[in-house]
Amino acid sequence: MDRKLVAQHMETCQICQGKIPLDESGRLILSSIEPGVTETLHRSFKKYGAEMSKQGRLFIPYDSWDNLEKHLFRTENILPEEELGRLRGSLMTDTGSKHFPGNDFSYYELFEQVKHPIFVKIIQERLFQSFMQPVIDTATGEPFGYEFLLRPNSKLFPFSPGELFAFSQRSGLQSMLDSQARINAIRTGAHMLENGMKRFINFLPSSIYDPRHCLQSTFKAVREYGVQADDLVFEVVETEKIEDINHLQFIFDEYKKAGVHVALDDVGSGHATLEVLQKLKPDYAKIDRSLVDHCDQHPEKIAYIKKLKETAAAQGTLLLAEGIERPEEYEALKPIVDLVQGYFFGRPLMKPA
CATH class of the missing domain: 3.30.70 (Alpha-Beta Plaits)
Incomplete structure (x- = not known):
């Protein structure tokens, strides 16, 4: 270097x-x-x-x-x-x-x-907590894991997660927020979930300059809270553009070396193309919500999701459909995908239902 x-x-x-x-x-x-x-x-x-x-x-x-x-x-x-x-x-x-x-x-x-000093205060004093939304195994209909989502922990300091992360990127505080959010999710999962239950935790690639160093606090939290590395799934957040695929590959490699899993979000739309899926070979791939929305009424969406499934299955990637809000969407996707998530199965809550 x-x-x-x-x-x-x-x-x-x-x-x-x-x-x-x-x-x-x-x-x-x-x-x-x-x-x-x-x-x-x-x-x-x-x-x-x-x-x-x-x-x-x-x-x-x-x-x-x-x-x-x-x-x-x-x-x-x-x-x-x-x-x-x-x-x-x-x-x-x-x-x-x-x-x-x-x-x-x-x-x-x-x-x-x-x-925006209030946003600075929220980030510095960690005035947030992790809510959990279930991820369901289509083969069993049971929870496979939970995605951890940032929420306020005080009515005095409300915020929208999207606004907070957008602010953190504009203000140079994205590394601070991203790191603390990951650690908070690891701690919450250790207290709330049993071993074997997967924990999907978001991250911003742009916040991780040198994965070998920047991820040490994350791996320290894994050891400190006695979490099994195999239960962790770190996923690229939906707002993050894949501008440097080699850097993202480096991050994925470091995560995998530590024994944790990785997920690619918004597959099938924007930057997360089939080619990116094939190059990065994540353990999990989340289908973009635009493909899931009313997919039961659009045969072309189902056809494309089947194509994603073929690519994912060929490289050992599990396919997850998120944003499911209607029973018809679930019935259309259940025979195709491995995992599902959305308000139809449960909203983000402080404790697993």
């Missing part, structure tokens, strides 16, 4: 482990690799008490969250867009918490954090 990649890797790790201060007062720290940028900002922010360090970092004090937002807006008005894109930033408390360069974010990521 070259020096640039090592630096990026260390930065990602520190962001995963760091903490963003949400105090009403503190200091905004800005830096840039572009010569003269922080000096330009320093001249404009001097009247607000800004100071420059020997390392070229600019420290701008703020005494309210509103004041902090105004500083960021002023920065936008001072610098052209290309220089903003190369600007790094972080926050420091008034008490002078230690500053780690790896905890810097891009200007746009930091701005997202400042605009």
